[in-house]
Amino acid sequence: MPLLEVERVSKGFGGVRAVADVSFTLEEGELLGIMGPNGSGKTTLFNLIAGALAPDAGRIRLHGHDIAGLAPHRICARGIGRTFQLVRPFAALDALENVLVGRLYGRARGTTAEAIAEAERLLALVGLAARAHTPAAQLTLIDRKRLELARALATAPQLLLLDEFMAGLNPAETASAMALIRGLQAEGLTVLMVEHIVWALMDLSRRIIVLSAGEKIAEGPPAAVAADPAVVDVYLGSETSDLERRR
Numbered sequence: 401m402p403l404l405e406v407e408r409v410s411k412g413f414g415g416v417r418a419v420a421d422v423s424f425t426l427e428e429g430e431l432l433g434i435m436g437p438n439g440s441g442k443t444t445l446f447n448l449i450a451g452a453l454a455p456d457a458g459r460i461r462l463h464g465h466d467i468a469g470l471a472p473h474r475i476c477a478r479g480i481g482r483t484f485q486l487v488r489p490f491a492a493l494d495a496l497e498n499v500l501v502g503r504l505y506g507r508a509r510g511t512t513a514e515a516i517a518e519a520e521r522l523l524a525l526v527g528l529a530a531r532a533h534t535p536a537a538q539l540t541l542i543d544r545k546r547l548e549l550a551r552a553l554a555t556a557p558q559l560l561l562l563d564e565f566m567a568g569l570n571p572a573e574t575a576s577a578m579a580l581i582r583g584l585q586a587e588g589l590t591v592l593m594v595e596h597i598v599w600a601l602m603d604l605s606r607r608i609i610v611l612s613a614g615e616k617i618a619e620g621p622p623a624a625v626a627a628d629p630a631v632v633d634v635y636l637g638s639e640t641s642d643l644e645r646r647r
């Protein structure tokens with residue numbers, strides 16, 4: 401049984417079909433990439449999976465159980481963690497405290513000492529050990545992104561949703577983020593990631609889904625997706641060069 405099954409899911413806002421009849425499955429341990437131009441429905445799809453929004457139609461199953469429309473904290477408790485495209489840590493709390501909030505929210509259980517030890521382990525994992533007691537407001541963008549990842553991991557997810565985790569990072573930071581994501585997958589985490597940095601997404605994923613105007617227009621291995629005329633069509637513009645580089 402797939403870990404996640406998204407079946408004919410739709411969501412509209414007024415007249416806009418943000419997500420239109422999208423279906424896909426995700427196997428345990430897989431890393432599936434999602435790409436698509438601005439406004440193609442990627443974040444809305446994440447919001448539907450994570451429970452921030454309820455779909456108008458369709459089913460979303462985790463381990464075969466329908467989770468569509470459940471409250472976000474319930475979905476989190478069932479094992480789906482997420483990062484947000486716009487990172488908003490608790491500014492006045494330090495990095496360690498922010499990660500502890502994630503731990504409280506998620507499905508991990510245990511003593512306070514265990515929670516702190518785990519939060520410290522996660523801060524070290526994302527490269528923030530030295531910033532544990534720095535207020536989140538004073539962190540740089542890359543460090544806030546790292547913190548966001550540690551907070552999501554602290555909820556003890558089985559499936560991690562990453563929404564443009566690499567946006568705004570320089571090439572060296574992107575490379576370190578990619579290594580981090582690979583490491584998480586190697587440890588058994590299932591990952592669904594939205595990314596505008598096409599070459600990075602293609603490098604990390606065996607399979608990619610492309611959204612355009614809410615619809616899934618392509619799905620397959622990166623090379624096949626990059627060569628797909630429908631995909632090339634929607635990427636005519638700023639990101640064409642990214643696609644070209646891969647072909």
Ligand SMILES: Nc1ncnc2c1ncn2[C@@H]1O[C@H](COP(=O)(O)OP(=O)(O)OP(=O)(O)O)[C@@H](O)[C@H]1O
Nearest residue numbers: 413416418436437438439440441442443444445485
């Ligand atoms: N809460 C909302 N209310 C009204 N319209 C919305 C809302 N959220 C998203 N939309 C619209 O739904 C469509 C899809 O938006 P979404 O944020 O899912 O796209 P995206 O693929 O994540 O874009 P980006 O690459 O810019 O992050 C857009 O037309 C957007 O304006």
Ligand SMILES: [Mg+2]
Nearest residue numbers: 442443444485
């Ligand atoms: Mg988005």
